[in-house]
Amino acid sequence: MGKGKPFLEVFASALHEDYRFPILEIFAFLYALGTFVFASFGPAMSPQAVSSEAIAYTLTTSLLGLPLFIFIILIFKNVAYGLGNDLEKGIIQTYFSYPLKRRGILTAKLLSALGIALIIFLAIQISALYVLAPDIVSPYLGTVLLTYAASLSFPFLIAGIMLLVTLALRRGGLALVIGIVLYFAMGIISSIVMFISYATDSPLALKIISVISPNTVLAQYYSYGPFGSELWTPTFSEVLLYIGASYVIVAFLFFLGYLYFSRRLGL
Amino acid sequence: MALIVAEGLAKSYGRVIAVDGLDLTLNEGSITGLIGPNGAGKTTTIKMILGLLKPDRGYVRVFGQDPWDNTDMRSLIGVVYEKAFFPSHQKTLDYLRRVCRVFGVPESRALEVLELVNLQEASDRPIKALSAGMLQKFAIAHALVHKPRLVIADEMTANLDPQARSALLDLILQLHKDENVTFLLSSHILPELSRVCDSVAIINQGKVWAYGKLTELYAKYAVGIIRISTDKPEALASKIRKLNYIEKLDIDLRGISIRVIEGKEEKLYEDAPKLAKKIKAKILGIETGSASLEELYRLAVGANKGR
Numbered sequence: 074m075g076k077g078k079p080f081l082e083v084f085a086s087a088l089h090e091d092y093r094f095p096i097l098e099i100f101a102f103l104y105a106l107g108t109f110v111f112a113s114f115g116p117a118m119s120p121q122a123v124s125s126e127a128i129a130y131t132l133t134t135s136l137l138g139l140p141l142f143i144f145i146i147l148i149f150k151n152v153a154y155g156l157g158n159d160l161e162k163g164i165i166q167t168y169f170s171y172p173l174k175r176r177g178i179l180t181a182k183l184l185s186a187l188g189i190a191l192i193i194f195l196a197i198q199i200s201a202l203y204v205l206a207p208d209i210v211s212p213y214l215g216t217v218l219l220t221y222a223a224s225l226s227f228p229f230l231i232a233g234i235m236l237l238v239t240l241a242l243r244r245g246g247l248a249l250v251i252g253i254v255l256y257f258a259m260g261i262i263s264s265i266v267m268f269i270s271y272a273t274d275s276p277l278a279l280k281i282i283s284v285i286s287p288n289t290v291l292a293q294y295y296s297y298g299p300f301g302s303e304l305w306t307p308t309f310s311e312v313l314l315y316i317g318a319s320y321v322i323v324a325f326l327f328f329l330g331y332l333y334f335s336r337r338l339g340l
Numbered sequence: 341m342a343l344i345v346a347e348g349l350a351k352s353y354g355r356v357i358a359v360d361g362l363d364l365t366l367n368e369g370s371i372t373g374l375i376g377p378n379g380a381g382k383t384t385t386i387k388m389i390l391g392l393l394k395p396d397r398g399y400v401r402v403f404g405q406d407p408w409d410n411t412d413m414r415s416l417i418g419v420v421y422e423k424a425f426f427p428s429h430q431k432t433l434d435y436l437r438r439v440c441r442v443f444g445v446p447e448s449r450a451l452e453v454l455e456l457v458n459l460q461e462a463s464d465r466p467i468k469a470l471s472a473g474m475l476q477k478f479a480i481a482h483a484l485v486h487k488p489r490l491v492i493a494d495e496m497t498a499n500l501d502p503q504a505r506s507a508l509l510d511l512i513l514q515l516h517k518d519e520n521v522t523f524l525l526s527s528h529i530l531p532e533l534s535r536v537c538d539s540v541a542i543i544n545q546g547k548v549w550a551y552g553k554l555t556e557l558y559a560k561y562a563v564g565i566i567r568i569s570t571d572k573p574e575a576l577a578s579k580i581r582k583l584n585y586i587e588k589l590d591i592d593l594r595g596i597s598i599r600v601i602e603g604k605e606e607k608l609y610e611d612a613p614k615l616a617k618k619i620k621a622k623i624l625g626i627e628t629g630s631a632s633l634e635e636l637y638r639l640a641v642g643a644n645k646g647r
Contacts, residue, residue, distance in 0.1 A: 082441050086427050086435075086438060089427065164426065166392060167425060169392060170417070170419045174411055339393040340387065
């Protein structure tokens, strides 16, 4: 017997639980609502949007607001509640009686928790962009994807931390609280960092925060940071470097999660 | 052939020692009961055998392999956990069909195992809508889907009504007889184990205190046991207890179990009726060597105290 089938069945089972009626329907509706109804096009009209590439960036970020928040709620729920609940109640123990490696089980769970949520989010967002502004989006799809990569890095970072907390505690409640606190703390930290940068006239704090939240470096690149290009104008290579670094941190957290799940997790 | 070999197995949770140098060998074709008081280390032992926990010391081999993250081994083992949980929003038959696909067995097997445990009427119910007893039956069906060679069950009959318990014990005997399935059954309900098991391992304080075929254990620990059935067990027991050749005496629903110094069995046969006559008690029966598994358990634990 091949090894693909147990993986697909565990994945299908995880999907069934994570997106059971009416969760998928509600989130898809909220995505669509957030994308089409609550979008803010103010920045796109701003005189700062000097190039078509910058307009593509601002258009993408203007559609992100509420759907990104909904995406974060969905992945937090799936990681903390979905995986935590499975660990707490013993469903993972049941999966451990199937002929599938531990890493395969975790992959199936994470693919359902994060992968599917991401696909739904991106599909609705990119479709909306093509509907609203095909002339701008088509030539600058790379910019659009880069904007998403920069915006999604921090939610994935928190999801990685939540995964580790969930695995360590074998329950999701506290992990969910930690994730929410971290997410909102980041907003406060960003404001403090910007104040420090302004007060010291040094971009160092902005650079540090860009490693975990590369949205900052991208905003600076397109001159939408709080100080425009006065304080720091990163090059495109720097933008890629910061985004890459943020995903290395995310990958490291998930790697730790896999390592613990595969080699240490006792139930 | 030994299906399970554990040597010097040890596991601690912080300062609490759950299993402490446990040795166990389980042969193919046996039905072995794992008995012991709460906190004796039964569940931890089972979890190490299943590869859910890593031992701190010692090793365990199942089908000759390390059970940790071993996918080959899982197709050979059926597991019933003490607390069974499944993805709760899926329907029983649908989920078992999924499990059939996981193990690569025909999907028709799903209904077969539901019928085996008499749960076919709940085939269309979501798992979360099953009662505790039905969930236990479902867990048993789930463990048997892939026709395992070894079934490991922790408190398999918990939550089942007497009729279902009896049917399950019959099923165990049938699977053992027809398909030579090996069972490792952990339970507190010793009369049930005595009905199906040919061997028992008595675990206490994280160690195996006695292990072997029931007949061997009875010969070792239950020799010199005399059972007296009477209408006044308390009164007669208090008289018999004063005799100077009595080693151990217990009273239960079946009467009085007495262990005497070797060679004094005949003396008790003489003295017991006399004592009964004194207190006007009727002796309804007196027999030798019919210790129950509970008595065997108590005797084995008693003999090993102070180890």
